[in-house]
Each structure stands twice: as structure tokens, then as C-alpha cells.
Amino acid sequence: MKFLCIECDRQMGFAERELPGDGTLAAVFTCPACSRSVAMLTNPMETQLVASLGVQIGGRTVPEQPFELTRSTVEGGRADAFADAPAHAGRPVWDEAARERLSRVPSFVRGMVQRIYADYAAERKIAVITTEVMDTARRELGLEGM
Ligand SMILES: [Zn+2]
Numbered sequence: 001m002k003f004l005c006i007e008c009d010r011q012m013g014f015a016e017r018e019l020p021g022d023g024t025l026a027a028v029f030t031c032p033a034c035s036r037s038v039a040m041l042t043n044p045m046e047t048q049l050v051a052s053l054g055v056q057i058g059g060r061t062v063p064e065q066p067f068e069l070t071r072s073t074v075e076g077g078r079a080d081a082f083a084d085a086p087a088h089a090g091r092p093v094w095d096e097a098a099r100e101r102l103s104r105v106p107s108f109v110r111g112m113v114q115r116i117y118a119d120y121a122a123e124r125k126i127a128v129i130t131t132e133v134m135d136t137a138r139r140e141l142g143l144e145g146m
Contacts (some may be wrong), residue, residue: 003029003038005031005033005036007031007034007036008031008033008034010031010032010033010040011033012029012037013029013030013031013032014027014028014029014039015028015029015030019140022040024041024043025040025041025042025123026033026039026040026041027039027040028040033110040129042061049063062100062112068108072143091118091122092118092121092122092126092128092129093127093128094128094129095127095129095131097130097131098117098129098131098133098134101131101134102114102117102137114142116137116143117129117134117137119132120133120137120140120141121133121137
């Protein structure tokens with residue numbers, strides 16, 4: 001996960017991270033050029049989701065928390081969850097309605113959401129992701145609202 005300073009077109013650096021202990025996560029990123037900062041706040045469910053995908057924040061992995069359903073269905077923590085996926089054969093394709101729905105997902109989580117559905121479909125040998133597949137995946141993965 002990276003943040004770009006739009007003004008400076010620079011990648012923001014990780015400044016500090018807080019895990020207050022109630023499951024919420026706060027991470028601060030600062031632009032090296034203009035010192036503008038952004039903070040990322042996640043609620044406990046989102047923190048668990050991020051942790052379960054093995055996303056490294058500030059160079060360290062968020063302490064693991066139980067989120068067994070997603071861990072098992074999304075193949076557990078993967079450090080490359082946010083890395084650019086190489087286009088490889090066997091990845092499911094998105095039909096038009098599914099792509100349209102995906103385009104309504106907020107851009108800062110779209111890549112993650114796209115990957116969750118793609119992994120879900122790939123594991124089940126589903127070649128084409130439709131809105132019906134998305135509905136089923138959301139139910140099975142407990143991702144209502146994504
Ligand atoms: Zn800047």
C-alpha cells in the first residue's frame with residue numbers, strides 16, 4: 001500500500017503507526033517534499049482483513065489476529081497482497097457488470113477487493129467473475145458492504 005502526494009507527485013513515507021489495542025489501526029504517511037501528512041484509520045474488522053492478507057505497514061506486519069474465515073479462503077497471509085500482480089494465465093476475467101460494480105469500489109481499496117474476488121474465483125476454477133459470483137463470494141467471505 002502506497003500513498004502519493006498529488007501536489008508533489010512523490011511517494012509518501014511511512015511516519016508512524018499506532019495500534020491502540022482496541023483493534024483499530026492508525027498509520028501516518030508524510031510527503032518528503034512538502035511534509036503534508038495523511039493518516040489511514042481502519043476499524044477492527046478492516047484491521048483484521050489487512051492483517052489477514054499479510055499486508056506490511058511500515059515495514060512490519062500487523063500482529064496477527066483471528067480472522068480464520070478470510071485467512072483460509074484467501075489462502076492466508078501473503079506479503080505480496082498489494083504488489084502488482086503479474087498477468088498470468090488462469091486468472092479469471094471480469095464480465096462487464098462485475099467490472100462496473102468493481103469500479104464503484106473506492107479506489108484506495110479497489111485493488112484489494114479485486115484481488116479477493118479474483119482469488120476466490122481462481123480457487124474455485126471460476127473463469128468469469130459475474131455479479132452473481134461477487135454476491136456469493138461476499139456472503140461466503142463475510143465481506144458484506146465491500
Ligand atoms: Zn508533497
